[in-house]
Amino acid sequence: MREVGEEERKARAALTRIVEPGDETVGRWLRRTTPVQLVQSLVGEREMPTGVSEEKFEGLRLRATRLDVVNKPAEDLAAVAALGGRFVCPGDDEWPQQLEDLEDGRPIGLWVRGRANLRLWALRSVAVVGSRACTEYGAHMAATLGASLADRGWTVVSGAAYGVDGAAHRGALAAEGATVAVLASGVDHAYPRGHTELIGRVAEQGLVIAELPPGDHPTRSRFILRNRLIAALTRGTVVVEAELRSGSLVTARRAAGLGRFTMGVPGPVTSGLSAGVHQLLRGEAVVVTNAAEIIELVGSIGDLAPVQRGPVLARDLLDPVASRVLEAVPARGGADLRRLARDSGMAEEVTQGKLFELQSLGFVQRGGAVWELARMSTAASTGRQGGP
Template identity: 65%
Template structure:
């Protein structure tokens, strides 16, 4: 594609910076024009007089009304001013063809970002290679906030970059969890990277810009809209190895991110919650489909990581009786819960000989599992070896 061949060139970069004010994020028709003509030629068709008499400026599928809207926007852009504005806050603009461009964003096809505005010192391409998205409800419960922070801190400690949207609720908890662990985090905004949104996260976004990266498709000063939030989610999904959803209702932008991840062939995970909570309903629906249930960072890393990134085995406590050999365990099971039994009775219950049963009973006696009662044997009823605990009772 012509745009990619010239991606790192200065004229093409300036034209792409200009187009971020003309074409909305995720506009696939605009993406096709960009692939066909390149950024400089596309801007020319929006701005130069020689195209003004063309009904559609040679752009397939465009209506006169839509073309007029593009031209109004294009006439007002000042890309050099925008580039200076992002530089003033310590930022930069990257586009396809640049060394820092994360090529996994190319999986979006015609919906690929025209370019990305960044704040922060880290290399986005390197960070994105080992990144996980943690997203969820804005109005999350304390459980959701706790799980998001724990997942993020655990992932950060394992060297994973945590990506989210800097919103209230789960997003903010995920960013804070990563920062608290001294790890890396990326905030993908639905506005200009110099715009603080939500306002209540001014300090958090500032910390992310210092310790991590703040990125977005929109030019400096641009403000978010509902559609931009939804379209922002495709970038989160494409940028990362997998997406974890922590609390989401049936209608949730977080589920949009998860579905985008599925369509792109990324891992999709969900953290279960109470079945009585509406905030967990969307996650549970995800888990009924192709989503994978996860409960901590180790399970996430096992799924999205390399061979050898295994989560620890999950099992209950090992009880003394678990260490018995099979015959001794059968002999122990053959004893009644109350009262005593003779060797012959125990042997019949255990399916072995009387001599074998007696030998095992003496071994169990030395281990403290059983005790003699006259000519019979009974279970030990001491506080530390009560029969119910050993027999799996309540």
């Protein structure tokens, strides 16, 4: 990777105050000019770049005139450094390359708070998102998935919101694992306020990242734009409870559009909070119920989830012929050899041999010429109720 110079870093820091996250128009401009030249143009020190919409440019210039481009970027960089953080730019060793999938909508830079390496953590990361007003079931599932994924060495990424997001972060923290909170505000501005302590814990144990500079506040549109970052940063997105108009569905569908895995945890079909998840599961998403199933999708070859099986009954171990003979024995009363041979479709000598075999195994008993289910036989061992 190329080395990002201090002048470019300050210019990108300045642009995070001037430009809204995900502005694809500015992203296209940056393919034709450098961040330094763009900032100089916006503050009137340089002519407007060619091929740029004058109306759009003047709007950004109004925002830029309120910015002290000499001192403010340095102040922001110092503010994040005081929090133990940094400003990561495209070209830095810590820059996650998967963000390039956003093309012109990629972040201008990321304000990062925490000690871990963002690029390394993002390589094995899963987003767990969902409803803010989740049920106890949703909170339990999010926390369980967060803890289980973290315990298996995966980074849990979410938005630090109330409900599912907070539960997922807490689960990862409880497992002493890796978790990343992606904010729609500055990394020093905890939002929601009620999660100030949680976001502080994430910053200490994991990472808090944002596209907006220190001190900046969230808006409705910034939450939606933040979701694209969660989708691009991770290898897959899991939705735990979401209504039909939930922002979590925006994250999931953006993830699918970027070629990431999209997963959903089913809930009660009578619950409106699971209606959005179920809609996803009818189309682009895959059902998951635990961390092993998630890792089977997003992990490496060989990361297979254990096959889910019901309890093994004794009759499951019988060969097919013995099973057919056992099925022919009436649930109540008994039957003679001829009837059992007829009902099982076997020759009498074969039926008789299998009946003696079933008798030795405790499935049937004989009373004269009549065969019946053993009185001690139970539904657990035979799958049928034996005797009155």
